[in-house]
Amino acid sequence: MRTPVINAKRIILRPFCNNDLEDVFYGWENDPDVARYMYWQSHNDINKTKKWIKEEISKIDSDDWYRWAIVCKDNGKVIGTCLIYFEEEFNAFEIGYNLAKRAWGCGYTTEAMTEVIKFTRDKLHIKKVIGHCAKVNKASANVMKKLGFKFVRNMPYKCNEDEEPYEGEEYILDID
Numbered sequence: 001m002r003t004p005v006i007n008a009k010r011i012i013l014r015p016f017c018n019n020d021l022e023d024v025f026y027g028w029e030n031d032p033d034v035a036r037y038m039y040w041q042s043h044n045d046i047n048k049t050k051k052w053i054k055e056e057i058s059k060i061d062s063d064d065w066y067r068w069a070i071v072c073k074d075n076g077k078v079i080g081t082c083l084i085y086f087e088e089e090f091n092a093f094e095i096g097y098n099l100a101k102r103a104w105g106c107g108y109t110t111e112a113m114t115e116v117i118k119f120t121r122d123k124l125h126i127k128k129v130i131g132h133c134a135k136v137n138k139a140s141a142n143v144m145k146k147l148g149f150k151f152v153r154n155m156p157y158k159c160n161e162d163e164e165p166y167e168g169e170e171y172i173l174d175i176d
């Protein structure tokens with residue numbers, strides 16, 4: 001299914017386009033603080049970001065990968081991204097998100113993911129969604145808890161192409 005545009009209160013979720021390059025690169029991809037617990041590494045090469053956007057655009061009609069740019073209605077800027085995708089390792093749909101640092105702590109991720117969960121329930125008809133985070137990443141765990149996810153287990157959390165995994169946590173949401 002094509003990744004849809006979703007209209008929320010303060011934000012719009014929409015697929016990425018090439019014009020998002022600078023917002024993505026300067027907003028988060030070159031910021032090690034945002035990348036710390038992500039699967040990707042921060043970089044200072046805007047061409048890598050260009051390639052990333054191209055790959056995301058190529059997946060817009062995928063049935064197992066739904067990624068959105070989170071756009072602030074106030075100023076039209078892309079402030080972050082969120083996704084739900086099928087993770088083969090766990091045989092389940094998994095969520096992910098990150099915001100530009102300047103947008104942290106304003107409830108934007110909770111607002112975005114609330115819409116993503118509604119989409120998952122109403123359009124994908126999926127009953128179970130999982131999420132993982134590093135134990136020290138309280139912001140991420142709190143987003144999931146606010147959305148109704150429940151703690152499942154402790155497990156290693158490998159990210160950022162680091163050699164050693166962090167202590168991590170797995171969460172699950174049963175959608176009714």
Ligand SMILES: CC(C)(COP(=O)(O)OP(=O)(O)OC[C@H]1O[C@@H](n2cnc3c(N)ncnc32)[C@H](O)[C@@H]1OP(=O)(O)O)[C@@H](O)C(=O)NCCC(=O)NCCS
Nearest residue numbers: 097098099104105106107108109110133138139140142143
């Ligand atoms: C994780 C992240 C996306 C959270 O986004 P956010 O928009 O700031 O989160 P929200 O504002 O929706 O906050 C959700 C809840 O988490 C809490 N929270 C936010 N930041 C927090 C922090 N640094 N420490 C503890 N709790 C925090 C909020 O207080 C809120 O709960 P409340 O409404 O009861 O107060 C953002 O911090 C980020 O981009 N981090 C870097 C990337 C990342 O780690 N992604 C997740 C990888 S698993």
